[in-house]
Amino acid sequence: INSYPVILSTRDNGYDQELYPLMQRYNYVIAQAFVDDVPYYLDATHPLLAFNSLPPQVYNGYAHAISTSPVSMLFSPDSIKASKITTVFIANSDKGKLEGTYQVNAGKLNAYEIREEVKKKGLEEYLRNYKNNYSSDLEIENMGIDSLKQYELPVKVYFDFKMKNMDADIIYFNPMMGEGMKENLLKSAVRTYPVEMPYCMDEVYIL
Numbered sequence: 287i288n289s290y291p292v293i294l295s296t297r298d299n300g301y302d303q304e305l306y307p308l309m310q311r312y313n314y315v316i317a318q319a320f321v322d323d324v325p326y327y328l329d330a331t332h333p334l335l336a337f338n339s340l341p342p343q344v345y346n347g348y349a350h351a352i353s354t355s356p357v358s359m360l361f362s363p364d365s366i367k368a369s370k371i372t373t374v375f376i377a378n379s380d381k382g383k384l385e386g387t388y389q390v391n392a393g394k395l396n397a398y399e400i401r402e403e404v405k406k407k408g409l410e411e412y413l414r415n416y417k418n419n420y421s422s423d424l425e426i427e428n429m430g431i432d433s434l435k436q437y438e439l440p441v442k443v444y445f446d447f448k449m450k451n452m453d454a455d456i457i458y459f460n461p462m463m464g465e466g467m468k469e470n471l472l473k474s475a476v477r478t479y480p481v482e483m484p485y486c487m488d489e490v491y492i493l
Contacts, residue, residue, distance in 0.1 A: 289319040292327065294349035294361065297342075297484070304348040304358050316340060318351050334401040336394050336437045342366065342484050367486040369393030372465050374493045376449075384449040388463065389442060395485060397441035401434060409434070416443065419464045423450055461493055 293312040295302045302311045317328045326338045335341065345361045370393060376386035392400055404412045409431070417426050429445035449459060472481060 287319050287321060289317055290351045290353040292316045292318045292349050292351045292359070294344060295346055296344060297346045299346075301347045302349075304360075307348075307350050307358075314344065316344060316349075332398075334405065334437060335398055339394055339398070341398075342395065345485065363482065363485050366395060367393070367488050368395040368399075369488040370396050371490045372463075372492065374463050374491075376493070379448075383452050384457075385447065386449075387444070387446055389444040390465075392441045392443075393488075394440070397433075397437075397439075400431075400441045400443075401437075404431075404434060417445075420447070423459060423463075424448065425450060462491065463493075465489075465491055 292315065294314050294316070295311050296314050299313045300311070302308075317330070319326045319328060327340055328338070329335060329340050329344065332341050340361070342363075345363045345366055347362070348358050348360055350356060350358050370390060372388075372390045374386060374388050376384055379385045400412075407415070413429055413431065417429060420426060424447040426445050426447050430443075432442040432444075433439040434441065449457075451457075471483075
């Protein structure tokens with residue numbers, strides 16, 4: 287397997303030029319490996335990533351392979367996507383109460399972020415914080431998380447629940463069940479640069 291180092295500049299370090307590279311502009315190295323003439327890009331400093339996946343800060347424009355025939359390649363933020371599918375099922379129980387199931391399937395990038403957070407906080411603390419986001423409206427049980435150590439698979443978080451405060455004549459509840467944006471991502475009062483998201487986001491919610 288032929289492999290070469292690839293030098294680049296991460297998002298917090300600034301952009302680099304394609305045609306006139308300067309060594310002092312680079313601050314990061316990844317690996318390029320050819321298998322059957324197909325290039326794969328790897329970053330061993332992030333062991334929780336799936337194969338041929340890179341951390342978001344790497345997607346910052348042009349990078350350069352150090353080889354006998356140097357070439358540049360484009361790592362565009364538009365080429366990666368954070369995907370998530372949330373499915374919630376609610377039904378009447380035998381006693382006339384509302385209960386149901388919750389499940390979220392996180393794609394590669396979201397799964398990587400979940401694995402990083404679990405590694406930093408621990409599984410019990412992660413699930414406790416997750417549960418606290420819903421505790422005011424739901425009684426949660428049978429909570430779990432799948433595929434934490436199977437890096438090629440999406441991460442799945444799931445639990446069963448019962449709705450609280452169901453004795454009133456009129457019942458109000460948030461159909462998004464705590465999902466959705468909690469705050470505006472674009473907070474700057476003055477914008478002196480083009481607005482750019484770190485990656486494309488694709489979120490599907492099914493109730």
